[in-house]
Amino acid sequence: MVFTTHFGGSTAVLTPATARPAALARWLWIVAWLVVAMVVVGGITRLTESGLSITEWKPVTGAIPPLSEAQWRAEFEAYQQIGEYRQITGPAGMTLADYKFIYFWEWAHRLLGRLIGLAFALPLAWYWVRGAIPKGYKPRLLALLALGGLQGAFGWFMVRSGLSGEVTDVSHFWLSIHLLTALFTLGGLVWTALDLDRLAKIPGARPARLGGFALVAALVLFVQLLLGAWVAGLNAGLASDTWPLMQGRFVPEFDASRGLFWAVTHDPFLIHFLHRWWAWAAVAALIVLARRVRPLERRASIAIHAAFGTQIILGIATVWTGVSLWVATAHQFVGALLVMATAWGAHILGRRP
Incomplete structure (x- = not known):
């Protein structure tokens, strides 16, 4: 037995009568x-x-x-x-x-x-x-x-x-693949749970789509997470214990003898520099995302703002403390929360009637 509904004269199968979307979401x-x-x-x-x-x-x-x-x-x-x-x-x-x-x-x-x-x-x-x-x-x-x-x-x-x-x-490449796969899986779990939550409340609700500016914000955040994984893999957090300057200058000295691409992917000083300043590109993208989400779901907007704000503070504190174990751990924890909040906001923008 299945439930059916009609859209424009066509019949769409929605879900088996035994389906339990709310339980699956939990x-x-x-x-x-x-x-x-x-x-x-x-x-x-x-x-x-x-x-x-x-x-x-x-x-x-x-x-x-x-x-x-x-x-x-x-x-x-x-x-x-x-x-x-x-x-x-x-x-x-x-x-x-x-x-x-x-x-x-x-x-x-x-x-x-x-x-x-x-x-x-x-x-x-x-x-x-x-x-x-x-x-x-x-x-x-x-x-x-x-x-x-x-x-x-x-x-x-x-x-x-x-x-x-x-x-x-x-x-550090394998470390980044390992970490980013976990965060991608986390985003997929959150997205699917939100789809099922909505299906439980609105029978026939279609899955949300990731597109438009939400996709742009997700890609900007992805780059920041990738840089963060490389920082962890190369112990590049120890490249500087000062902020905003590194080695007393804005752009630190780094090894470009083997080309800029090698430096971007291997040099701990340059990767640390990119991670700390690409963060502001991520912040800008997430602010726009949160503002677009706010009229639809204020809690999601607050969650995005709270997550990236806390993440920035913890990132600076990680540098200042010389990569203190528990400060750096909190930084990674909030990074996971930021992925969840971003997935929530992107899902809201991708919902279809």
Whole structure:
């Protein structure tokens, strides 16, 4: 049995009678907040240089941490074979207790990823079998599931990039792919939850479309997030602890000997500079987005303003504190909230009658 309605003489199938868009929306909001937690724990993992502490990827058995002293020593010995230990943490005098600290954050990050996978896959299967998924939403939910799987794969590629030879850190390119995939997935979860919320309130409501200025604002924000990921991957936040100047000047000295493109994608001083000033382009775009959203949904406009305002303050504070762990973590947390607020505002502008 299905509900139908007529538009201009044609019949459109809306949703099965068993569909539960409101329940699906609540489920997706829960998963979205779990992804936010994942981004935060991932930020702590990066800031504590914990990402290379686990040198193998064991999707099932890796969920159980070492339980005996012998197991801990085996893990520590495996870590001692990589460049990060031989060149950085080993000479600094890392002990087994120190290793357990960084192991915890990487293990927690991977465990949370596994939990998110289960929190998405199992309810999806249940809703699918029960016929609770509205018409047209199954491909999108499968795409979100696939993004979650890619996120795990990209995370391992990122870790693997830091395990070979005398490399002492992960590739900042793989780190940016890993982080941006998480934020893109977060935006998709929020967007789909909003579509389902609206469908629950307005039977027959069509999914919103991303276009016009909302797409422009999203692309400007994407560039800023990409630059932020490169800053994290290259430890470029440490390039300067002053603001607004760097090295006592507006534009810092940077290495352009291998060309400007290489400098834009590799030089920590230039990338730090671009990240701190492209932020204002993002602010301008988000202000316009929020002003367009305000007549339609004042709360979304306030959320966008609050998120980017707090993010700017935390970004400056991160610089001034020399990348304090908890200030920088808060900066990444609010970055995830900004993605959610931007998705909310763009969704409102993309809603169709």
